[in-house]
Amino acid sequence: MKVLLNHPLREVEVKGPRRVREVLQELNLLPESVLVVRGDDLVTEDELLKDEDRIEIRPVISGG
């Protein structure tokens, strides 16, 4: 699947099918620090992502 990451903006490929929590683990990201968006929708950690999916991992932490 295609995974869009921010800060800096880049795209990486992750093999599916995989649960959201497994994708985050593979990319070494804390679930508390990000949201996962597929299309217009947020998806939870237990969601199964297919190989043909395209997701955005959006950071939620700002410098304040």
Added chain:
Amino acid sequence: MRCRKCKGKAVLDVPRHHTAFCKACLTEFVCAQVERAISEERMFTKADRVLVAVSGGKDSLSLLDILGKLGYQADAFYVDLGIGEYSRQSKAKVERYTSARGISLHVHELKEDEGAGINDLADLVHRPTCSVCGTLKRYHFNRTAVEKGYSVLATGHNLDDEAARLLGNVLHWQTEYLEKQGPTLPDSVEGFAKKVKPLYRLAEREIAAYAVVNKIDYIVEECPNAQGAKMLLYKDILNRLESESPGTKQAFYWGFLTRQKTDEQARPSMAEHDRAVLRPCVTCGQPTTSEICSYCKLMARAQKNGPTPVGS
């Protein structure tokens, strides 16, 4: 994952409350937490005119959105820091959001009024950009709220912001800052606006989810000056703790607030303390603890060091 309230499809899990919400129940939860913060901390009522300091980010635009949903009279104030493309984009998002909803927007342009953007000003006064930014924003937030007749100024600081700031203050034993870390600061003296943080009960991730679910177009990009900021490090550390032990951030910050309230009974109130130490700045008239306020000192230094005249 199912929504704990209505059993619909969940869009966000909230481990600190052992729950998960669908889109509608998430919005309801967020609005209820803000309403609770406003009422418990006596921030303002529906009769008050509230000025919301907006940056174009998820927190401040969501706050404006939530206050509108809850029926409060909220207008927006944006400080254009002149940080190239980042400021252009964030200002455009604020303008789009407010004009689409008929919300009054006040804008302060640093380049026009101070004669230089934030990066140039920081260079001129040889101080870290984030520190100069804090001084300028605090000054203009207060001044604009008072001059334009708003009873209260609201900022989008959330639970993560406050917990991270508390961690920083405790790590360095900056006890003088701890007193000002509550979600409501009083309008103790003439020229001081009441300041409130209605998002202090909500985690940054919950607010970001609210913004996505409610289709708020905010700037995802981080301020280029925030790279390597200590706040980001403290937030990361707290999120590591939160992942291992959900509820850590709220236990830390809310626990601090509970202790602060208990201590208040034993010492003079913040308003009494402010009245004893604050006086008008001899240059601009804004309340300050010294003869000249931090903003006027900063601008005087910038003028002295500047190659071209810097506005005041």
